Amino acid sequence: MLGKKLKKLVQSSDKSNAYIAEYLGCSVNNLYNFYKKNSLDSEVITKSCELFNVPLSYFLGEIAENIQVSKNLDIEDNKESSMWSRKYLEVQEKVNKLQDEISKAKDEVSKVKSEFIEFQKEAYKNQMEAFQKVTSMSLGKAKASSNNKTTLPKNEKLNLFSLNF
Numbered sequence: 001m002l003g004k005k006l007k008k009l010v011q012s013s014d015k016s017n018a019y020i021a022e023y024l025g026c027s028v029n030n031l032y033n034f035y036k037k038n039s040l041d042s043e044v045i046t047k048s049c050e051l052f053n054v055p056l057s058y059f060l061g062e063i064a065e066n067i068q069v070s071k072n073l074d075i076e077d078n079k080e081s082s083m084w085s086r087k088y089l090e091v092q093e094k095v096n097k098l099q100d101e102i103s104k105a106k107d108e109v110s111k112v113k114s115e116f117i118e119f120q121k122e123a124y125k126n127q128m129e130a131f132q133k134v135t136s137m138s139l140g141k142a143k144a145s146s147n148n149k150t151t152l153p154k155n156e157k158l159n160l161f162s163l164n165f
Contacts, residue, residue: 002045002059007035009052023051 010020010031021031024047034040040048045059 001038002040003035003037005059006040006044006048009048009054013052015051020051023047 010017013020017028017031021028024031024044026034026044034044040059045056048054049056049058
């Protein structure tokens, strides 16, 4: 049945049988053999649609279930599907790269936060040690002065607010 549809297209065309056979990737004898077949390979149907500028539905119509699809049909056989598949793969690749970059950025932020927390702990520890030293020195001087019954001169008094931690 599909062979008859192909034969009608060939007969109504101004293209030579040799040109059509070459376009379909077969010999002229094979082209004639196609006319007798009830089913055609998907590549022959697709190329015929392109060559004669007819929609795929011309061949499919109500007998779509009778078409034998080649077992080796690859997504590249259908140009439109191939284009969308390539676009999908390109977009998916970009998404994967962005997800990797986001993951790396999150790891870097986490590392910087940890370093900052450790820095703050160390700075606090240093400030506390300095405060304890200054406090113990002041208390020591205050005890000594109370024993001597003298007060510290103004320039030696402890001013906690002027300490730089």
